[in-house]
Amino acid sequence: MTLRLHDTATRSVRDFVPRSPGQIGIYVCGLTVQSVPHIGHLRSGVNYDIMRRWLLHSGYEVTFIRNVTDVDDKLLVKSQQTGQPFWAIAYANKLVLDADYRSLNVLPPTYEPLATGHIPEMHELIGELIERGHAYASSAGNGDVYFDVASWADYGSLSGQKPEDMLSAGEAAEHGKRNPADFALWKGLKEDEPTDASWPSPWGRGRPGWHIECSAMARRYLGAEFDIHGGGLDLTFPHHENEIAQSRSAGLPFARYWVHNALLNLGEAKMSKSLGNVIDVEAVRAMGIRPVELRYYLGVPHYRSRIDYSGDALGEAATAYKRIEGFVERAVEVVGHGRPKTVPPAFAAAMNDDFNTSAALAVVHDTIREGNSALAAQDETGVRAALTEVRAMLGVLGLDPLDETWGGGEPGGDLKPIVDSLVALALEQRAAARGRKDWAAADSVRDQLKNAGVQVEDTPAGPRWTVGEH
Known part of the structure; x- marks a missing residue:
């Protein structure tokens, strides 16, 4: 069955056709590690992990790249506030992020590039943009290099915004820009910034702009063109819009499909470190919610649907997962663990319909009802069939109670x-x-x-x- 997915670039559901038969390249924008992650960040990790698991289950070889931004404005501000080196803050927070991903059974990426490890690739891409007339060094002589938005006619095509309606792309210093909307590719070292947060470049010491990182690292690990680019909905503009502009201006076909997950909101606002309204994994554990139950809560809604956080909703998700877990435990006592292989056609149809996890989970519950009826009738054949299918489906969702991440389904x-x-x-x-x-x-x-x-x-x-x- 053909996989269909909602492509942000075309604002429509399209049939997915891999660039190379049997192989898929995916790039997902990871986190800026200026503080510990919250569960809103982790939703993205769970959503793309489920997509990846389904593609693997469907027989594709998947190269999955998820980067980490370990130097940027926010990290330098945090460094100044705490007196710690930016790299120490980044490393400590990345350790927490890695542990949180593991606790939620998120598969490690094929490669996880750090921005600070790919400065030469960024220099190369910036140089190409300057040669093509799409970038320029600041006329203020401060070491900044900007992308010339006016030089790219399709700017705004992803987000639907018009360049003439845009304000500044958020840069603090406007001096030396040709246009307020031009965004930084390279940021010259400022007097109040630590020198260890800068690197030599053809334009003077400095550090990369946020957007150039992903374009350079995507090319490094996936080539000039790859299949799917993912990230949170809040990255559509300016981050992904700028990625498209600089990559295609450099002659790179770049991403063929764009997929964005919706956000997790707390009240009327998205969960955000800058707003201070965050809940992390440790806070959820303190509520008595296990990581597997948190994954269920984050992964069951369709990836494009907004989640409005509440403690009650989280508790209901935990209760729902316990019912699934209870069936698996009872069935295992009767027929053993079994060997999950294929999923029911209805589950496959749901996952092939833009990764519709809500519809897929309905198939899980239907199968569990059949399994409970078989348990009541002491029908071992029916129990075995239901257990095999349930475990196969839960494996795709990363929720199999017998997965070793959750203790292999074995207490203790x-x-x-x-x-x-x-x-x-x-x-x-x-x-x-x-x-x-x-x-x-x-x-x-x-x-x-x-x-x-x-x-x-x-x-x-x-x-x-x-x-x-x-």
Whole structure:
């Protein structure tokens, strides 16, 4: 079945045709690591991870690039405020970001380039733009280099904005620009900036502008043309608009499809570090929400639909996931883990329809209902079929309870063998007490396990135990 996706550039749903048969190149704009990530940032990570998983499941070889901006204005401001080197701040926050991605079962990118590691590639691209007449050094002699917006006739085509209606692209110093809308490709070193945040260049010491980074790194790892460029909806302008302008002005075909995920809002405003209305993974954990439940909350809505955050909605998502998890646990007791392979046609149709995760999840719930009916009827064949399909679908969504990221579906994670032995010993004592009809002793063992966080459920197959409440 043909994959269709909503292309921001054409503002329409288009059939997706890979540039090379069986291979797909994806570039996603990553974060600027001036502070720890919040769950709004992580939504993008989860959304594109699900897309990538579906493409891999569909048989494509995917080269997935997600960059990190580790030097920019915001980092330098944070450095001045804290007295820490910009690179120390960036590194510490990237460690948190990496840990958060791992906790949410986001696959690591094929490559994760840092802006500071690709200065030569940026110099090369800026030089090409100057030679082609699309960029110029500031007339103020301050080392700045600007892209000439007026030189690119299609500027504004992605965002739908008209150049004549635009204000400055946000640069602090306007001196030496031909047009207020011209944006910086290279920023000359200023007197109040640390010298270790600058590099030598043909235009003097300085650092890259934000937009040139992605164009240079995309070319470095994916070539002159690649399949999909992704990022948050808030990056459409100016970031992605500027990427298109500078890349195509340099003669690069660049991205063939543009995909943008919607934002996670807190109240009437997007969750934003600059607004100070952020909730991070640690805050969510403190609410008693597990990472797998947070992934469910972030990944189930369609990637283009806005999420309005609330604690109640997050709690409802956690409850919904526990129901899915409960079916998998009950089915595994009857037929074992199984080997998930193919997904139902209805699930595939939903995912091929612009990665419609909401419709795909409805297929998961329908299959679980069939599986619960099979469990009630003690139909092992039906249970096995449902479990296999459910696990295959959840694997695409990164939500399989038996995935090793979530402890392999086994309470206790790496301590499972030890915990299992101890609980088994307690359950043997309970069974012995029940055998001699010492109900008080049997109940005492069960209560002690409960106080330790171990829930015991008597089933036809024998006692089943889990950690915490399900």
